[in-house]
Each structure stands twice: as C-alpha cells, then as structure tokens.
Amino acid sequence: MDITVRAEQPEDIDTITRLTQAAFLHAEHSSHTEQFIVNALRDAGQLTFSLVALEDEQVVGHVALSPVTISSGVTGWYGLGPISVWPAHQGRGIGSALMHAALAALRQHGAAGCVLLGDPGYYARFGFRPQPGLTLPGVPPEYFQAFGFTDDLPEGEVSYHRAFEATA
Secondary structure (H helix, E strand, O other): OOOOEEOOOOOHHHHHHHHHHHOOOOOOOOOOOOOHHHHHHOOOOOOEEEEEEEEEEEEEEEHHHHHHHEEEOOOEEEEEEEEEHHHHHHOOHHHHHHHHHHHHHHHHHHHEEEEEOOHHHHHHHHOOOOOOOOOOOOOOOOOEEEEOOOOOOOEEEEOOOHHHHOOO
C-alpha cells in the first residue's frame, strides 16, 4: 500500500463530499450530515486544513481540521473531524496516515492542541484522552477527547463553528 497525503485541491471537492457521505452512511452515532459540515466549513473559511489520502492517485480518505473556541479564552486549539475513508478501503491504515498527517500539520502550524469526538479505543493510539474539565456539552465525556502539544491542557466548554450545524 502506497498512501500519500496532501492538501485538498479544488478538483477533490466533489469526491470528498461523496467519500464523506459513504464513510458515514452506516455509522451508528452519526447525524449523516458530515459531508455538509465539511462543505460549510470550507464555505465559511474555517477549514484550516483539509487533507486527502491518495492511493494510485485516487482520493481514498479525507480529514478536516477547523478552529474551536474554548470558554476559558485559550486559543490555538482545533477540532479534528470529520475523518473519512471509503468503506472498501477501511482497515488498511489510511485513517492512521491521515491522523498522523493532521497532527503533524497542526504541530507545524503552531497549534496548542486538538480535540475530537470519537471512539476512545481508536483515538487513544494517537494520544487522545478525555480531559477532566474540558467538555463538549451534550456529549459523554469519554467520547470527547483532547491531545495537547504541550503539557498545559485547558479547561472549559468547547464550541465548534456553526458549520457543524449544517444539514444540507
């Protein structure tokens, strides 16, 4: 498997939309609006990083990173997600390659840290952990996780951009 990761290009946008929809089609804890969220983040200028994974020059995965707000006023934190891989390509390390590339991009960007909503069993391997005092309202704390690039982890309520409310 030869996977490369690069920034999205304009010609990738339609594929990213279809890929994201397909990846979340049967996801149990999904609103099934993830493809709309990515497009709304892009349209709002809030898609800090949009990375695609390529295999044989074809887009097989995507990850979005956007700024989040923390009620304590701490800055430099980003939300990772959605992250998507075509169902036929899942389980082959593409998601891991995207995660590593996303964290490297944030580190190089000077980010303080990253939060995400997802399966703790999967994301723990990348260093994500639930953090007492750092919450996302309405979400079980074990599923809301953070990874800091320093030992100074913030406290407060996290808010994602309103693009995460997109439904079309």
